Amino acid sequence: MTDWNAIRAEFPALEKWTYLNSATFGQVPRRAVEACAGHFARRDEQACSDFLDWFDDADRLRGSLAKLIHASPDDIAFVRNTAAALGLLVNGIDWRSGDNVVTLAGEFPNYLYLPALVERRGVEFREAPWPGLLDAVDGRTRLVALSEVNYASGFRPPLAEISRFLRERGVIFFVDGTQSVGALRFDVQITDPDALAAHGYKWMCSPMGAGFFYIAPRLRKKLPPSEAGWRSHRAWRQVDDLHHGPPEMVEAAEKYEAGGLPFALLYAMEAAVNLMLEIGLDRIEQRVLELACSARERLRHLGAEVNETGSQIVAAKFPGIDPSPLARELKSRRILVAARHGFLRVSPHFYNNADDLDRLASELRRLL
Secondary structure, X not given: OOOHHHHXXXXXXXXXXXXXXXXXXXXXXXXXXXXXXXXXXXXXXXXXXXXXXXXXXXXXXXXXXXXXXXXXXHHEEEEOOHHHHHHHHHHHOOOOOOOEEXXXXXXXXXXXXXXXXXXXXXXXXXXXXXXXXXXXXOOXXXXXXXXXXXXXXXXXXXXXXXXXXXXXXXXXXXXXXXXXXXXXXXXXXXXXXXXXXXXXXXXXXXXXXXXXEEEXXXXXXXXXXXXXXXXXXXXXXXXXXXOOOOOOXXXXXXXXXXXXXXXXXXXXXXXXXXXXXXHOHHHHHHHHHHHHHHHHHHHHHOOOEEOOOOOOOEEEEOOOOOHHHHHHHHHHOOEEOEEEOOEEEEEOOOOOOHHHHHHHHHHHHHHO
16 A cells, blocks of 8 residues: 555655646655765765766666666666757758658647757658647658647647557657656557657656656667767776777667766656656556546536546636636645646646645635
């Protein structure tokens, strides 16, 4: 039996706030803060004499992240955010004038801003609704990039269906898991994307700047790194006599990292990810979806229009009411939700409970 009260105690902000805004920032558990601080204490104790051991610890985190998405540790590279992962991918594709890249209408700006990266190469940008996304794919489509869960509406496209369609046509499929990984189960063996990136500061309860990039072996074979650094050569651990000359790279995703890593952030991420693995990904997904379902019921009872999206993000519209002032007024009452593109967005995580939803409903009733 999961002791959700004990887990909630890991998140001190919840003592003072009704926090239902994990789609903006996830709360960081105490153990992650302690792990981060522990790294700096270790630096003081060891004077950084053990710095190569830090990379061994990072490899341990690769293993935890691989368990999170059912991948191999060799498939995981560390990135600072999903924009960096997308840039690495886009800059590694051998584009030809007349190619195109496709994303969903209403996507996160990372994907709507793709023209800034590809149009100078003569690549067309296509934005299509669902359904209709697959109709926008043709023989010149090289990349389809989208989020597993839409940041504003909570829409969850059928990734496995999209992936099968694209694999048959040789189109690279990039998935952004920032709004899902850590809350919803993701299995790369089932969904089978070419690449998946997630910035851990939302549902993975990690600090900003800690993210990971899954690159399938088939993509690594043809995707060159966009950066080269002292860790690009396969014998980079031989720091007494670093290789001079063109690097011989490993086949693992580590080859995309090039240089040093944000170790303090990664120790924090490891603590947060291991907490999730201890709880169990099935239990976490069940809890967040149950909380989201309960939030939808409460909001509908208050007169909101709420769609079923299959995700943990709840997007509500109150006819004739601007959600931005509503979210600001709730914040003044120490209730944190968000306003996004006309929606009042409520995003509970596993550390939330029914009391949080009751308080939100109670204050909304007064405001409305």
